[in-house]
Amino acid sequence: MANLPGITIGRPNEICAATGETLSPGDRIVSVLLIDPEEGSSRLDASEPAWNEGWRPSTQSDVVAVWRGVMPAPKDKANDRPVDDEDLVALFDQIAEPQDDQAVELRYVLAWMLVRRRRLRFEGQRKGHLRVRRVTATGAYIDDAPIEVADPGLDEDQLEQAMERVAVLLLGEPEPEPETQPAGDAS
Numbered sequence: 001m002a003n004l005p006g007i008t009i010g011r012p013n014e015i016c017a018a019t020g021e022t023l024s025p026g027d028r029i030v031s032v033l034l035i036d037p038e039e040g041s042s043r044l045d046a047s048e049p050a051w052n053e054g055w056r057p058s059t060q061s062d063v064v065a066v067w068r069g070v071m072p073a074p075k076d077k078a079n080d081r082p083v084d085d086e087d088l089v090a091l092f093d094q095i096a097e098p099q100d101d102q103a104v105e106l107r108y109v110l111a112w113m114l115v116r117r118r119r120l121r122f123e124g125q126r127k128g129h130l131r132v133r134r135v136t137a138t139g140a141y142i143d144d145a146p147i148e149v150a151d152p153g154l155d156e157d158q159l160e161q162a163m164e165r166v167a168v169l170l171l172g173e174p175e176p177e178p179e180t181q182p183a184g185d186a187s
Contacts, residue, residue, distance in 0.1 A: 010043060012071055017057065018050035025073040034061035045071075085117050089134070092120075098150065105152045109162045125151065 012031060016023050023029060028048035034057065035041050041064075044057050048068065057063070092110040095103050111132050114120040121139075123131035123146040130149040134142035154162060 012045045012069070013043065016047045016050060017044040018046040018055035021047070023047060023071045025071050027071040028068065029071050030066065030068050032057055032063060033065040034059060035064050036061040085114070085119050088114055088117070089119055101152065104150045105154070105162060106166065108149055108152050108154070109159070109166050111149045112159060113163055113166065120147075128153075 012023065012029060014023055015021070016029075017032075023045060029045050030048055030051040032044045032046070033041060034044065036059075039061070042061070046055055088110060092107060092114060095107045095110075098104045098107050108130060111120060111130055115122050115132060118139075119134065120132040121135050121141075123133055125131065128151050130151055131146040132149060133146050136142060
């Protein structure tokens, strides 16, 4: 689901807005994103044949976008991530003051995972601490000052192994290849 300021684009509707018939996986569809100043955003999906025959939404809302696609198969709940990026950020925030070595390591690993997922921005390392900032989807800073995360002294191999363990445990999947590698001490 894409989120833009004031706009939500969800999964396609299962019912054709033109005919009222069920849209099946693999059906060609035309999606219309509407904005109503009072109601907000909404999405309508119609079969491509109905669109080609001239169906258009009858509404006072503004049409923001129209695109063609294919009706996806229903999501397999067994393959859904048990924890999404928002949950990882919440967990990172909850252990802001780790009480033991395992919590220190977990917070450090979560920080690097969130840097990779572009939820935190790497600001540097100094005196045994990783410095990061929370950022919005557009890259704007959320925090006024960097957050300092205690560095448990993991080397790169140990960090990679810890990240893989946490990703499998929390996300049910291995962590993707890094875009940013831990930097050396930037005192």
